Amino acid sequence: MAETNEQNKPLIWKELVLGFAVVESCLYHSIRTIPIVTASSGEEVLFTDNLTRLTKLEIDETVKGVLPVPFPTYEITGSMPVEGEEFSEVLLLGYEYPGMEAPDWMEILKREVENPRRCV
Numbered sequence: 001m002a003e004t005n006e007q008n009k010p011l012i013w014k015e016l017v018l019g020f021a022v023v024e025s026c027l028y029h030s031i032r033t034i035p036i037v038t039a040s041s042g043e044e045v046l047f048t049d050n051l052t053r054l055t056k057l058e059i060d061e062t063v064k065g066v067l068p069v070p071f072p073t074y075e076i077t078g079s080m081p082v083e084g085e086e087f088s089e090v091l092l093l094g095y096e097y098p099g100m101e102a103p104d105w106m107e108i109l110k111r112e113v114e115n116p117r118r119c120v
Contacts, residue, residue, distance in 0.1 A: 008081045008083075009081070010078060010079065010080045010081070010106060010109055010110075011078060011079045012076065012077070012078045012093070012105045012106065012109065013076070013077045013078070013079075013090075014074040014075070014076055014096070015037040015038060015074060015075045015077070016037060016038045016072060016073070016074060017035050017036065017037050017069050017073040017074060017075050017095065018036045018037065018038065018069070019035075019036050019066045019067055019068050019069055020033040020034065020035055020036065020066065020067040020069065021033065021034045021035075021036055021063050021065075021066055021067075022063070022064045022065045022066065022067060023057060023061050023062070023063055023064065024061065024062055024064050025058060025060060025061045026060040026061075026062075027058070027059060027060040027061075031064070033067065035075050035095075036066070037075050069097070070097060070098050071098070072098065073095060073096065073097050073098070074095065074096040075092070075095055076092075076093045076094050076095065076096060076105050077090050077091060077092055077093060078090070078091055078093050078105060078106075078108075078109035078112075079091070079109075080109060080110070080113045091109065091112050091113070093105055093108045093109055093112065094108065
């Protein structure tokens, strides 16, 4: 669910996580996880790739299983508008689990945007 903000203001989204798919890569001899998240409205389906993450497997990757998560677990993403650009980059900020105290996601978003050495 997206927070409602005025135009040109930072946005924070919370998406319900249903679990994590465990993906094995034969090419890179590695294992990674992909969050399985829901879109809270039809509009979000049009503008996010949340529902197609599992269809974007790399060559020689297979889904090995699914890790459950405690309910409710949320994936937190954010976007900082850039003047003169129609769309801004959406950044993964972290996850919220039951029993955890949520950090100030807006501060984390600002720090991520200012950090030029973050992973791309």
